[in-house]
Amino acid sequence: MTAVSPHKKEPYERMSEPMATLSAFAAMVKKEFIIQLRYPVEFVASFAQIFLIVVVLTLAGLMFAPDGVQSESSSDVTGLVVYGFVLFIYLSDTLWSVGFNVRREQKQGTLEQLYLSPASKFAALASRVALTLLWTGLLSIGAAVLMSSMLGELPFHNGPLALYILLMTLSGTFGTGFAFAALTLRIKEAANTAVNLLQFGFMVFCAPFFPFAALPEPMLWIAKAIPLSYGVDAFRSTLMGYPNGFPELAPIGVELGIVTLFGVAMPLLGFWLYRKAENQARRRGSLSEY
């Protein structure tokens, strides 16, 4: 019989904590990427779908122009719709990729294994965001080029500040995705309905496809209570060079403050909510339930 020595040397070299998290993160990104590559039809279809949405919405907008499809919109209108659309794609993809991937792991029966491993839980969530950043970025650029070719010249001012607002808004959006993942663990199959509800709520109250001025007064108050609305408003107003009436919700200084706070606090809040929901699910034994 072999006795196990309490001081036996480990057969592998232990990585330092940051390196271990980074390594787990890289492995998870690779895994997500490999899964995506296994579905080339889905890959191409999701790209083509964005272009069709753009064409449909653009043609719908042109029905209100004096010369219909022959019209060339003003650059402010183009900027308003295109930049709003970019943020819409990011939010939509984040909700699905972060929140819904947790559900996918549940369905595939691999969520429990993930939790049994010592891998960082934050890396598990963030790995889903990494591909979204890359893929949605490409989609946004493509959609922006297509829309501007159909609607007219795209205004582009204050690039670095707009990039800062975009990053902060995306950070907040990812935090929203983490919070949604927490909700997914609790509500399970109803997450499908919830993600639709959130998406449509964003479409109405955060006004990505129209100016906030188009919202009736009570709805405008709801819009003002959502931090993401300030992200949409600040991002497109900055890129459009603050034309008359923009930003619509608050002075740009105030909007920048709100967006920064949203970008810093929301990921922390979202992750905290996720860990809380995860611990509850582990206690109840419902992690693999579906």
Place this chain on the structure above:
Amino acid sequence: MTTIQYTPPTFRHKLSAMLAETRLRLINISRYPGQLVMEFIIPIVFAAMPMLLGQATAGDQAAANFAANTGTANYVAYLLIGANVFTIVSGAFWHIAYWVRFEQETGTLEAVYITPTSSPVLIAGVCLYSAIRSTGTAVIAFLIGCLIFRVNPFQGDIILALLFLFVGLIPLYGIAFIFGAVVLKIKESQSVLNLMQWLVSFLMGIFFPVTVLPPFVRFIAQLFPPTWMVNGVRSALLGVGFFLETWYLDMAVLWAFLLFAPLFGIWVFTRTEGNLRGNQGIGQF
């Protein structure tokens, strides 16, 4: 000793199986009231996007510009009709296409296939369920949308509009069978269905008349029954103009689709299903 003799199912048996499938689906969806509520909200929100953009960009000229481009100043009803017919069309695709996957995921597919009832009978039950669910929610969403945006929902020839809607449903489900066959073949097909949904919305002119499309694309669009269905409903309610000038000629085209599309769809579906059963099996997922 008693011998059991197999007797092929009669029409009454088939009808009973079909209605049982419809009932099963209706009971199932009644367990998800949140999903049903979303189905009322989605088309309204969807139609509101171009509406709010148009109002904000064109201001007081919104109705006049819209009338010049589409034939009616009532853009609220025009866009709501488009969004609601779109939900009916995409509902048909999803419900039929996902029939097999639904049975696979719930673990009842094998049990279904060993009954003496054929799959087209059961799919007919799913079609009936889908038509009840989609048409019901679309009509209610249209009424709610009209109330929210303060337009009269009861204008134009309502009977004719409903006739276009109901006649159009049959060829629509015929086409949905073809998509069902595609799903059987490629299995995990969510993105493809999403794409088809948007392609269909583009071709049927969800928010614009198909006359604005280039001639070749317009020709393709007019080979597609929902294009005639949505234009028929809009022309009956808002007077935007039938493709062939009079309602009965447009209706005749829809009837031609009605005779051809279901038979072709069922043929494609059963053939695909037969091939799969003879090769790798239908239960694989």
